[in-house]
Amino acid sequence: MSIGKSVRLFLAEGTPGGLLTAEIMNWTGHVLAAPRSDLAGLLKRPESSRTGIYILIGDDPESVGGVLAYIGEADDISRRLYQHARVEASNGKDFWDRAIVLTSKDSNLTKAHARYLESRFITLALRAKRARLLNATAPPPSPLPEADVSDMEHFIAEAKIVLPVLGVNLFRSASIALETPGAESMTATSSHRSPLFTLQNRREALTSTAVEVDGEFTVLSGSAARLVRSSGEDGYLRLRKLLEQDGTIVPSEDGASMYFARDQVFASPSAAAAVVSGRSTSNGRTDWKVQDTGISYGSWQNEGVDLAPESPAF
Numbered sequence: 001m002s003i004g005k006s007v008r009l010f011l012a013e014g015t016p017g018g019l020l021t022a023e024i025m026n027w028t029g030h031v032l033a034a035p036r037s038d039l040a041g042l043l044k045r046p047e048s049s050r051t052g053i054y055i056l057i058g059d060d061p062e063s064v065g066g067v068l069a070y071i072g073e074a075d076d077i078s079r080r081l082y083q084h085a086r087v088e089a090s091n092g093k094d095f096w097d098r099a100i101v102l103t104s105k106d107s108n109l110t111k112a113h114a115r116y117l118e119s120r121f122i123t124l125a126l127r128a129k130r131a132r133l134l135n136a137t138a139p140p141p142s143p144l145p146e147a148d149v150s151d152m153e154h155f156i157a158e159a160k161i162v163l164p165v166l167g168v169n170l171f172r173s174a175s176i177a178l179e180t181p182g183a184e185s186m187t188a189t190s191s192h193r194s195p196l197f198t199l200q201n202r203r204e205a206l207t208s209t210a211v212e213v214d215g216e217f218t219v220l221s222g223s224a225a226r227l228v229r230s231s232g233e234d235g236y237l238r239l240r241k242l243l244e245q246d247g248t249i250v251p252s253e254d255g256a257s258m259y260f261a262r263d264q265v266f267a268s269p270s271a272a273a274a275v276v277s278g279r280s281t282s283n284g285r286t287d288w289k290v291q292d293t294g295i296s297y298g299s300w301q302n303e304g305v306d307l308a309p310e311s312p313a314f
Contacts, residue, residue: 199288248260
């Protein structure tokens with residue numbers, strides 16, 4: 001059984017779209033988030049003047065994830081954010097419409113800690129491929145004592161839990177490690193994992209596999225995909241084109257089909273089915289089947305509902 005987490009959110013202005021703070025019990029980290037329109041309020045917060053990490057986020061319609069981001073560190077984050085807001089387009093970082101600040105409640109983060117965190121967060125974001133980063137590469141992490149490295153890795157692990165709650169998925173990895181049969185232990189992630197789903201094109205002898213982890217539908221590396229020759233601008237075909245351009249879907253050796261070079265998260269089973277089959281009309285709830293049983297994704301999903309107790313009568 002996975003262990004629950006209590007994330008405390010505080011809407012500083014009493015509105016869901018305004019400035020907010022986020023914390024986890026027994027975690028020294030502190031998260032501050034605000035839209036750019038409320039940057040003045042963020043800069044007035046005492047947390048923003050501490051040493052830490054900041055993330056600038058904006059829209060990017062030309063990328064698969066639709067997100068453009070920049071990750072930085074500073075001794076005084078408020079000054080750095082002020083610079084980003086004032087310099088505007090001259091430094092290429094005027095894309096953002098939201099700012100996220102990660103600091104420590106006990107103010108024990110040093111410049112070396114911040115540089116280590118910056119390097120690790122950039123590496124994680126580049127690996128996850130959930131957004132296009134303006135950081136081309138991650139700077140080498142600052143050398144830290146072994147105990148400090150352990151503390152910073154714990155900081156990162158907790159931040160990876162808090163940030164998705166705020167809708168920031170930059171660091172959520174799409175990589176799925178298949179459990180070894182007979183394994184005695186399961187991670188918190190695997191405990192929220194579905195069975196293996198397959199989508200088969202019997203006419204072309206193509207098979208794709210996928211799983212659902214933490215509510216996200218992920219097509220696994222090595223899955224086959226039909227060749228798509230249409231140049232239409234249908235939403236799914238456009239997504240397919242972007243996945244081919246960024247190297248997620250590549251041609252097979254014989255050129256008769258294509259395959260996924262890495263795991264890829266989709267917004268829904270239907271989006272995954274459409275990209276795999278090359279047909280925007282694909283219904284993922286019926287096309288994806290539980291391996292070896294033939295049960296559709298939709299039927300599998302409803303099994304838990306059917307076993308749930310009936311709602312009390314009113």
